[in-house]
Amino acid sequence: DVKVTQSSRYLVKRTGEKVFLECVQDMDHENMFWYRQDPGLGLRLIYFSYDVKMKEKGDIPEGYSVSREKKERFSLILESASTNQTSMYLCASSLEFSGANVLTFGAGSRLTVL
Amino acid sequence: AQKITQTQPGMFVQEKEAVTLDCTYDTSDQSYGLFWYKQPSSGEMIFLIYQGSYDEQNATEGRYSLNFQKARKSANLVISASQLGDSAMYFCAMREVTGNQFYFGTGTSLTVIP
Numbered sequence: 739d740v741k742v743t744q745s746s747r748y749l750v751k752r753t754g755e756k757v758f759l760e761c762v763q764d765m766d767h768e769n770m771f772w773y774r775q776d777p778g779l780g781l782r783l784i785y786f787s788y789d790v791k792m793k794e795k796g797d798i799p800e801g802y803s804v805s806r807e808k809k810e811r812f813s814l815i816l817e818s819a820s821t822n823q824t825s826m827y828l829c830a831s832s833l834e835f836s837g838a839n840v841l842t843f844g845a846g847s848r849l850t851v852l
Numbered sequence: 853a854q855k856i857t858q859t860q861p862g863m864f865v866q867e868k869e870a871v872t873l874d875c876t877y878d879t880s881d882q883s884y885g886l887f888w889y890k891q892p893s894s895g896e897m898i899f900l901i902y903q904g905s906y907d908e909q910n911a912t913e914g915r916y917s918l919n920f921q922k923a924r925k926s927a928n929l930v931i932s933a934s935q936l937g938d939s940a941m942y943f944c945a946m947r948e949v950t951g952n953q954f955y956f957g958t959g960t961s962l963t964v965i966p
Contacts, residue, residue, distance in 0.1 A: 780958035
C-alpha cells in the first residue's frame with residue numbers, strides 16, 4: 739500500500755512564526771500535492787510538484803512556499819504564519835495521469851495559529 | 853468557473869436505504885478521470901471509486917456505484933444499503949489530462965439515521 743506520512747498531526751504556532759509541514763511518500767510517485775481544507779470550501783490546492791525541484795502554484799499559493807529536494811519528500815512552508823492560515827493541511831501523492839492513478843492522502847496536519 | 857460542483861451540503865438517509873450524492877463537473881478535456889473520496893470524522897481521505905471519461909460502463913465498487921452521464925457532465929455517487937459507518941463527508945474530484953491536477957468539490961456531509 740502507498741503510504742503518505744505527514745510529520746505532525748496537530749500543531750499550534752504563534753503569529754509570525756515560520757512553520758514547516760513535512761510530507762513523505764514511499765511509492766516513488768512523481769506528483770505530490772498540498773491542499774488546504776476548510777469547512778464549506780472543500781479542498782483547495784496550494785502547490786503541487788511533478789518532479790524533484792519542480793513546483794507549480796495551485797489556487798491559493800499566497801503566504802506559502804514549498805520545497806521538493808527529494809522525490810519522496812514535499813514540504814510546505816509558512817514563512818510567517820497568520821491566524822487566517824489556521825486550517826487542516828492535507829498532503830497527497832499520485833502517479834502521472836494515466837487511467838485510475840488515484841490521489842493518496844496523508845492523515846492531515848491540523849494547524850492552529852494563535 | 854468551478855471545475856467540480858456539489859450542490860448538497862448535507863444529506864440524511866435511513867439505514868439500509870440507497871442515497872445519491874450529486875456531482876457535476878466542467879472541463880473541455882476529452883480525457884479525464886472522476887473520483888469519489890470519503891472522509892470520516894477521523895479526517896483520513898479514503899478513495900472510493902473511479903470513472904474514466906472513455907469508460908462506457910458505470911463504475912461499481914461493492915455498494916458504491918457512479919452514475920456517469922457524460923453529456924450532462926454529471927458523476928453522481930450512489931450508495932446502496934446505507935450503513936451507519938457511511939456517515940462522513942464525501943468529495944467528488946476530477947483530474948484532467950492537461951495540468952495533471954486534481955480538482956475537488958466542496959463536499960457533501962452524509963448522515964445515516966438508524
